[in-house]
Amino acid sequence: xxxxxxxxxxxxxxxxxxxxxxxxxxxxxxxxxAAIIVGMAxxxxxxxxxGKSPAQLFDLMWRGxxxxxxxxxxxxxxxxxxxxxxxxxxxxxxxxxxxIGGEGAIVLGGVAAAAIGVWLDGAPSFLVILLMGAxxxxxxxxxxxxxxxxxxxxxxxxxxxxxxxxxIAIALMNQLVEGPLRDPASLNxxxxxxxxxxxxxxxxxxxxVHWGLVVGIVACIVSWILIEKTRWGFAARIAGGNVRAAxxxxxxxxxxxxxxxxxxxxxxxxxxxxxxxxxxxxxxxSLVAGYGYAGILVxxxxxxxxxxxxxxxxxxxxxxxxxxxxxxxxxxxDATVLVLQGVLFIVILFSETFYGRFRIFNPxxxxxx
Amino acid sequence: MIIPPPPPPTDKAVGVETYGMTMRFGGxxxxxxxxxxxxxxxxxxxxxxxxxxxxTLVKCMMGFYHPTSGQIMVDGREVNIASPKDASALGLGxxxxxxxxxxxxxxxxxxxxxxxxxxxxxxxxxxxxxxxxFMERMPFKLPLDAPVATMAAGEKQKLEIIKQLYLGRHxxxxxxxxxxxxxxxxxxxxxxxxxxxxxGDLTVLMISHKFHEVTAFADDFTVLRKGKQTGxxxxxxxxxxxxxxxxxxxxxxxxxxxxxxxxxxAKPILVVKSLKAPDRTGLKSIDIDGLAVKSGEIVGIAGxxxxxxxxxxxxxxGQRQRDRGEVVVKDLPYNATRTEARTLNVRFIPExxxxxxxxxxxxxxxxxxxxxxxxxxxGKPVAWISSGAIRSFAARLVEQFKVKTAxxxxxxxxxxxxxxxRAVLARELTGEVDLLIVSNPCFGLDFSAVAEIRAxxxxxxxxxxxxxxxxxxxDELLELSDRILVMSDGALVYETPIATASVQTIGEHxxxxx
Numbered sequence: 001x002x003x004x005x006x007x008x009x010x011x012x013x014x015x016x017x018x019x020x021x022x023x024x025x026x027x028x029x030x031x032x033x034a035a036i037i038v039g040m041a042x043x044x045x046x047x048x049x050x051g052k053s054p055a056q057l058f059d060l061m062w063r064g065x066x067x068x069x070x071x072x073x074x075x076x077x078x079x080x081x082x083x084x085x086x087x088x089x090x091x092x093x094x095x096x097x098x099x100i101g102g103e104g105a106i107v108l109g110g111v112a113a114a115a116i117g118v119w120l121d122g123a124p125s126f127l128v129i130l131l132m133g134a135x136x137x138x139x140x141x142x143x144x145x146x147x148x149x150x151x152x153x154x155x156x157x158x159x160x161x162x163x164x165x166x167x168i169a170i171a172l173m174n175q176l177v178e179g180p181l182r183d184p185a186s187l188n189x190x191x192x193x194x195x196x197x198x199x200x201x202x203x204x205x206x207x208x209v210h211w212g213l214v215v216g217i218v219a220c221i222v223s224w225i226l227i228e229k230t231r232w233g234f235a236a237r238i239a240g241g242n243v244r245a246a247x248x249x250x251x252x253x254x255x256x257x258x259x260x261x262x263x264x265x266x267x268x269x270x271x272x273x274x275x276x277x278x279x280x281x282x283x284x285x286s287l288v289a290g291y292g293y294a295g296i297l298v299x300x301x302x303x304x305x306x307x308x309x310x311x312x313x314x315x316x317x318x319x320x321x322x323x324x325x326x327x328x329x330x331x332x333x334d335a336t337v338l339v340l341q342g343v344l345f346i347v348i349l350f351s352e353t354f355y356g357r358f359r360i361f362n363p364x365x366x367x368x369x
Numbered sequence: 370m371i372i373p374p375p376p377p378p379t380d381k382a383v384g385v386e387t388y389g390m391t392m393r394f395g396g397x398x399x400x401x402x403x404x405x406x407x408x409x410x411x412x413x414x415x416x417x418x419x420x421x422x423x424x425t426l427v428k429c430m431m432g433f434y435h436p437t438s439g440q441i442m443v444d445g446r447e448v449n450i451a452s453p454k455d456a457s458a459l460g461l462g463x464x465x466x467x468x469x470x471x472x473x474x475x476x477x478x479x480x481x482x483x484x485x486x487x488x489x490x491x492x493x494x495x496x497x498x499x500x501x502x503f504m505e506r507m508p509f510k511l512p513l514d515a516p517v518a519t520m521a522a523g524e525k526q527k528l529e530i531i532k533q534l535y536l537g538r539h540x541x542x543x544x545x546x547x548x549x550x551x552x553x554x555x556x557x558x559x560x561x562x563x564x565x566x567x568x569g570d571l572t573v574l575m576i577s578h579k580f581h582e583v584t585a586f587a588d589d590f591t592v593l594r595k596g597k598q599t600g601x602x603x604x605x606x607x608x609x610x611x612x613x614x615x616x617x618x619x620x621x622x623x624x625x626x627x628x629x630x631x632x633x634x635a636k637p638i639l640v641v642k643s644l645k646a647p648d649r650t651g652l653k654s655i656d657i658d659g660l661a662v663k664s665g666e667i668v669g670i671a672g673x674x675x676x677x678x679x680x681x682x683x684x685x686x687g688q689r690q691r692d693r694g695e696v697v698v699k700d701l702p703y704n705a706t707r708t709e710a711r712t713l714n715v716r717f718i719p720e721x722x723x724x725x726x727x728x729x730x731x732x733x734x735x736x737x738x739x740x741x742x743x744x745x746x747x748g749k750p751v752a753w754i755s756s757g758a759i760r761s762f763a764a765r766l767v768e769q770f771k772v773k774t775a776x777x778x779x780x781x782x783x784x785x786x787x788x789x790x791r792a793v794l795a796r797e798l799t800g801e802v803d804l805l806i807v808s809n810p811c812f813g814l815d816f817s818a819v820a821e822i823r824a825x826x827x828x829x830x831x832x833x834x835x836x837x838x839x840x841x842x843x844d845e846l847l848e849l850s851d852r853i854l855v856m857s858d859g860a861l862v863y864e865t866p867i868a869t870a871s872v873q874t875i876g877e878h879x880x881x882x883x
Contacts (some may be wrong), residue, residue: 020776233741234754238739241728247688248717248726249739250707356780364775364783 020363027361035351037346064325065318076209079317083216084271085295086309091264093304095240101162102268103292104169105140109269110276111173112139114192116284117199125198133273140269141262148261152254191284201278212274223306297345382572383460383540384409390439392425399425401596410569415576417593418815427542431463432456443842462538464529476513476528480535514558523554543575552876559586580609623821637661638804640833644694648680655680656861667836669850677859678839682808686717688783716797720809729782732775734763736781770795779879787818802834807857849852857881
């Protein structure tokens with residue numbers, strides 16, 4: 001190409017690829033960890049102002065969450081629903097959508113699973129459990145898929161609509177468990193008929209943790225592969241990075257948004273099914289346990305990365321698990337851990353402003369004078 | 370309540386000088402020992418490529434930045450300009466590239482509310498009288514009772530200048546003042562401004578990329594390159610070539626391929642028939658009929674921004690629904706799906722590529738793969754993404770198109786504007802191209818990038834692509850097009866082959882005077 005003038009040095013191959021690889025990834029690890037430490041420090045001040053010892057608190061938190069086999073199992077049990085709930089936030093987030101109504105999909109997934117379990121009573125257990133899972137996923141998928149469709153085709157803000165639809169879902173659940181699906185024997189707490197023992201999900205062998213943990217971890221890994229390694233994930237990242245660029249490339253943005261939202265909702269619905277089949281044994285108001293909202297925190301702490309969701313969910317599960325111990329030993333209300341979660345959330349959001357600022361993590365700045 | 374009178378219009382032009390201005394941002398020197406002298410009543414042009422330090426220099430003058438070292442003299446006295454307020458008090462003002470008027474208010478209202486001290490209750494009767502006396506002293510008339518939204522761009526620009534004078538500013542920095550004007554309007558506004566400098570009412574420092582404006586209106590010029598002063602002198606004693614050399618240094622500039630003749634039997638690649646679509650406001654619509662672009666020709670569409678070009682492009686790119694009409698590519702209806710674009714070899718390069726054609730936080734390699742990530746080497750759809758293939762593909766294009774990037778893993782937002790555009794061109798011009806739709810490809814790019822990108826477009830044309838080029842830069846259209854169409858108020862209103870194109874006539878149609 002003789003007509004195009006040579007601009008000096010096109011790609012400068014001076015950056016060490018290994019060093020660059022480490023630097024670019026280290027940023028996404030160091031900043032959240034630093035933010036968690038800062039959040040803990042701020043929380044310590046809060047605890048100290050209450051006249052309690054932060055050191056004792058963190059010690060209890062460690063012991064309550066991770067200090068013994070018992071507490072680890074407790075932590076993992078609490079982490080299980082968070083994994084799936086967090087995916088319900090993280091998957092739409094990769095398309096640039098802030099969906100905060102996973103709670104609704106969890107509740108409906110639970111009700112659908114319970115209804116199927118009761119309806120098919122007597123059928124082979126593996127089939128029923130499979131159908132319960134599928135039913136929960138379909139219910140949740142429709143719910144959050146609708147949020148995506150409203151967003152793309154009618155320009156309704158997905159944050160507001162998902163939140164409002166969560167309230168509708170809860171109202172629907174109340175209507176169903178108090179009406180058509182009610183077990184007449186449930187007096188104080190209207191519930192569906194209890195699931196037959198054969199349809200309950202048991203524990204992972206050797207642990208007092210139900211299979212939901214494994215399902216959640218597998219879902220996170222599958223989601224990561226979907227986003228990072230498949231063409232649909234790549235297309236979703238383009239649309240999330242800049243929807244105009246995706247449209248110009250002729251990518252089917254609408255189906256991508258609806259599809260990813262539906263998958264996200266399906267995972268949340270599956271969380272509801274597991275909650276029913278592994279923990280509650282029937283569907284009732286206990287499904288509204290706030291997992292959907294805790295999942296928001298987990299997803300943001302994990303920076304919407306499905307693999308990072310796994311350790312973050314375990315961390316938050318541990319904090320949650322230690323709440324009771326803190327309450328008993330330090331005479332602090334169990335809302336204390338909610339304060340910690342809130343502080344962490346704010347600090348993490350604030351830390352988003354630091355990405356790309358540190359020279360050490362940003363190879364693009366290395367050569368500038 | 371006492372109503373403060375409008376600032377006393379001291380009618381004398383103000384001279385400004387800088388001495389040894391240096392501005393550092395961390396380790397980066399944006400301005401390095403720049404001394405320029407703009408005597409009272411002169412018209413001075415400030416030239417330089419993007420990032421040369423022009424805006425840093427004027428921002429220092431206007432008090433937005435505090436220079437690391439160096440002095441500013443106003444009318445020969447050393448002054449300290451700590452804030453834009455200080456600059457205003459010294460009579461220094463700036464007219465920005467984009468309008469800063471409130472569209473829903475009238476000219477008079479815009480003037481009054483722009484004052485530093487506006488009374489809580491405005492006595493409009495008194496204000497209007499004061500304005501009338503003020504306007505009598507102005508060299509040109511302007512209707513002040515109409516809402517700004519109804520004014521033509523040229524009138525708005527005049528109002529911006531009047532506003533500065535009304536605020537008592539007699540040294541004006543004009544930042545690319547004609548970029549939103551038609552050629553006719555640009556002539557008129559700059560002519561008026563020059564007359565005011567001649568009569569000693571005004572001093573002007575104009576930032577411009579357009580050499581013909583500089584040679585026609587400015588007395589003196591200063592050139593900056595990479596923060597350093599690389600030239601200065603009288604416009605009358607230097608030709609364009611000399612000034613361009615000072616701007617770009619010894620960098621070689623790409624030259625256009627010579628234009629191979631359009632084949633007389635060339636088939637129309639793109640045909641648009643009775644297309645109708647709503648515009649952004651939804652109140653008006655765009656109507657395009659009988660547009661045909663043949664293989665091996667560049668059809669340029671001129672027009673002032675906001676006349677429906679954007680909407681037309683959005684329809685072609687599948688981003689906007691159309692009410693009726695047909696877009697036909699190679700005799701097949703075209704709806705801008707990925708499959709259609711792929712089988713018909715249609716490529717689309719929107720304006721401001723970082724905003725419209727890239728995902729800023731994804732890597733350079735990923736961005737360059739947007740068009741092909743879902744295909745394997747043989748062009749078959751694949752489910753799995755191979756990051757190795759994406760990287761090696763990008764490495765090849767980066768080399769070929771000379772994209773300057775620290776690494777393939779850099780986010781594309783870290784690249785300069787010219788390199789983002791190079792990356793996008795590399796992505797879109799690789800492989801066989803039958804139809805290329807481009808919008809303002811060189812907006813905001815520096816000299817050498819502009820030359821190179823235009824050369825690429827010409828090359829695509831010469832190898833048989835039909836090119837639809839939309840541009841707000843008339844010079845660009847005149848340089849590249851085989852035919853020029855003018856778009857005004859949502860419709861194509863004028864067509865001319867390049868041989869008979871006249872800036873005058875095109876300008877009149879752009880302004881809607883026909």
